[in-house]
Amino acid sequence: MGHDVTGDGTVTVRRGLPYGAERRAAELYWDAFGRKLGPALNPPGKAVPLIAAHLNADRAVCALLDGRLVGLAGYQLDGRSFTGGSAGDVLRAYGHLRGLHRLLILALFDRSPAPGQLVMDGLAVHAEARGRGIGSLLIEEVAALAAEQGCREIRLDVIDTNPRARALYERRGFTAVRTEHTPYLRRLLGFGAVTTMRRPIRTRGEER
Structure with a gap:
């Protein structure tokens, strides 16, 4: 959202969101998912501050270029996800009447880990910053983290209007296991199907 990326330095990947990068992370997240989340959180002037105020910094893997945040992968583990906030936070931001409608939409995106x-x-x-392999680096760091935590697989959902993301996930070892068609939501949310993809994780003991 109005930020340029300059420099030809090395991309570094780290776990956790750097201190003070909450607003930048929220803007990156909104740039990527604003079309999907817009019906629940628009306008951006309200959505970005709300997201920034309720991030869980320890539930992200980040990519830095010349020390500047240029990519992130959020994840859910042990009951905590990258984007936090309660129903009360949404109601306070948008008001009770409009907030209830938005909470119903957000509930459609809830995907808790098994x-x-x-x-x-x-x-x-x-x-x-695209074209540097940053997405792949982030995915592989998430996979390494999952293995360390004893997880057997990574799961994600991808919408039918984002074929580039699905192609990336397939290249990184994810396989589609289920597609939920929701044509009745296309007008509201802008997409009509959600595909669940999974990637198995080998623990260090299994790799020996």
Whole structure:
């Protein structure tokens, strides 16, 4: 949202959101998912501050270019996800009348992990930093983290209007296991199907 990416330095990947990068992370997240989340959280002037105020910094893997945040992958594990906030936070931001409608829409996106799963619930890369393999780096770091936590698989959902993301996930070892067709939501949300994809994770003991 109005930020340029410059420099030809090395991309570094780290776990956790850097201190002070909450607003930047929220903007990256909104750039990637604003079309999907817009019906629930528009306008951006309200959505971005709300997201920034309720991020769980320890539930993200981040990519930095010359020290600047250019990519992130959020995930859910042990009952905590990258994007937090309660129903009360949404109601305070939008008002009770409009907020209730928005909460119903947000409930459609709820995807809690099953035992042994890590759910990846957001991959975002700045438009000017694409083509450097940042998405793949983030996915592989999430996979390493999942293995360390004893998870057996990573799960994610991808919408039918994002074929580039699905192609990336397939290249990184994800397989589609189920597609839920929701044509009745196309007018409201802008997409008509959600595909669940999974990637098995081998623990270090299994790799020996």
